[in-house]
Amino acid sequence: MYEVYSVESRKGGVGKTTIALNLAKVLAGKKYDVLLIDCDITGTPITKAAGNSVYWKDEVWAEYEGLEPMNLIDFYENKYLLEDKKGNELVNQLGYQKGKIHLIGSDIYGRNGELIIDPRDLMDELHCYWFVEMIKELADSFCKKSEQTQKAIILDNSPGYVGIGRSIRGWLAQLGPERVNFVLVSSLDEQDIEATIGSAIDIQRMMNTEREITQYVKVVVNKAPEDLLDEGGGYDFGLKDGDCREGLVNALFPRGQKKYPQNIIKYDQSISGQFIEASLKDIGNQDMERSKIYKDINKFKKTIESFSNKENKYGHLKNITKDYHSVLDQLVRAGYKRMSKSLEEDLSPETFMTYLADHVRLLGNMVYPNTDIMEFSHEDLKMFGRDSLILMIQEDHLEPYSSIILSLYEGMYDKAGYGKRGANIYQMLNLNVFLLAVFEIQKHWAKSNDTYRAYLKNEVTKKAKVKFPDRKSINIDITRMAHKNLNAEKYVSELMNAYFRRFYKAYCKALLRMIDIEQDYKLIMRACRDTMDQNAKVMRAELLDYLRKVVVNKTMDWDAKKYEDLVSAPYEMKTIQKQLKKWVLK
Secondary structure, X not given: OOEEEEEEOXXXXXXXXXXXXXXXXXXXXXXXXXXXXXOOOOOOOHHHHHHHOOOOOOOEEOEEOOOOEOEHHHHHHHHHHOOOOHHXXXXXXXXXXXXXXXXXXXXXXXXXXXXXXXXXXXXOHHHHHHHHHHHHHHHHHHHHHOOOOEEEEEEEOOOOOOOHHHHHHHHHHHHOOOOEXXXXXXXXXXXXXXXXXXXXXXXXXXXXXXXXXXXXXXXXEEEEEHHHHHOOOEOOOOOOOOOOOHHHHHHHOOEOOOEOEOOEEEEOHHHHHHOHHHHHOOHHHHHHHHHHHHHHHHHHHHHHHOHHHOOOHHHHHHHHHHHHHHHHHHHHHOOOHHHHXXXXXXXXXXXXXXXXXXXXXXXXXXXXXXXXXXXXXXXXXXXXXXXXXXXXXXXXOOHHXXXXXXXHHHHHHHHHOOOOOOOOHHHHHHHHHHHHHHHHHHOOHHHHOOOHHHHHHHHHHOOOOOOOOOHHHOOOHHHHHHOOOOOHHHHOOHHHHHHHHHHHHHHHHHHHHHHHHHHHHHHHHHHHHHHHHOOOOOOOHHHHHHHHHHHHOOOOOOOHHHHHHHHOOOHHHHHHHHHHHHHOOO
């Protein structure tokens, strides 16, 4: 004895095959032995699609006993068209693998690309009758081999209600509502919803039972755009007062506080590769385009790996930025435009340097009163500031970070436009003084017995406000730079403190990003490659959010398990399975 789940839709492209596979996965998790039969002879060849899918290839079993993948059309041709004894033998040679989803595909084309059967030959009443008889035989043969008490046959039917689908429904009506569930898959499109309601009415009449329709007919609204659902509003079924369908609609499309149906599965472009039909689209062309992108990714990784061997890390940062954008340009050419755009914004290597330079320019508004420093040239000030930083690095035992700190100093001068014609010498002095103030604040960091990286992360993430040190407590080098003791009351103003807080956080974050740059951008390239390997054109929003927390905001450290959950695990498939448990198997 077995149960049957007939997965149907009134139009193609709504994810019916994906729903059928996820339903099989849920039932297998409930200790069912599951056979999924592809009855959609002109749709997605399920055995090929599942075999190419990163999410399903290890979940399914689609073989005879030691022979090639099972094909419904082979069975049909041998038994009913060729009257070959082999047809009966094939039915008895169904493969069995405990714990797997057993598949029988329906590819109308053979291994050499030849047409096995013209689909039109399967649409008359006699051939449809034979087709259903064959499905019964396959179901019985599978159940004889099954080792589980509970068995389920899932039928992935053709869209619409013609030919084979009509004959299958006739057989299911004979089995009765005690053994049969109809799973109707619809989009949120008005015409599709209307057709699904009509299909439910047809099934209700055909089953001719006093049972509540929700006991044997389940509706799943699939691929509902996430941004549409987030906008609020609702869905109008267009029912008029007194419409006899009102009770049926309310039962099959239950609504909560929002006006959209509750039995809805969200969809966004970033997870399109998880849907089974995407596994067969442009595989050859995608592989060719990917190889070009992978070549650029490998080049970028080599550039990153040489980072630690470079003395001039700011100059090397420019090379990293150049190679990074080469990868993004290649993504655009290969059709990954949205992925490229999302990686181009705050995740780009040079953004933290540009952001820091913006704060440096703000410091230019802070002008020293009563100072006579015109004897210093631009180059003198730059070198004097550099020498002062070297002294502070030595005093604070930060030699392992000296090249990064000094390269960041050079980058601030470059990006802010200092040291060039037109740069204000007072602005350059301000930068040097503020950098010395940073080191004055940080000179006791070692007392925490923690790494400098951990210290910086704490400075970036903590909410405590940082104040510019009192003028008298700053290193004596400031006096040498300014030649005079400045009036502390005038110098330490609220405006200066506000500017300094922003600069301090930006500086700590930039330094932290320079320290982490190797692992951060290896992670981004890995995420980029993993996304493409899964046939997705857009990186998942949750993965981008995770990358920003690790790379940009520094609120999270790299977590291998978290990454695998976001990239490798079939996250959206789990969401579908959760909905199927709630609305189909409840």
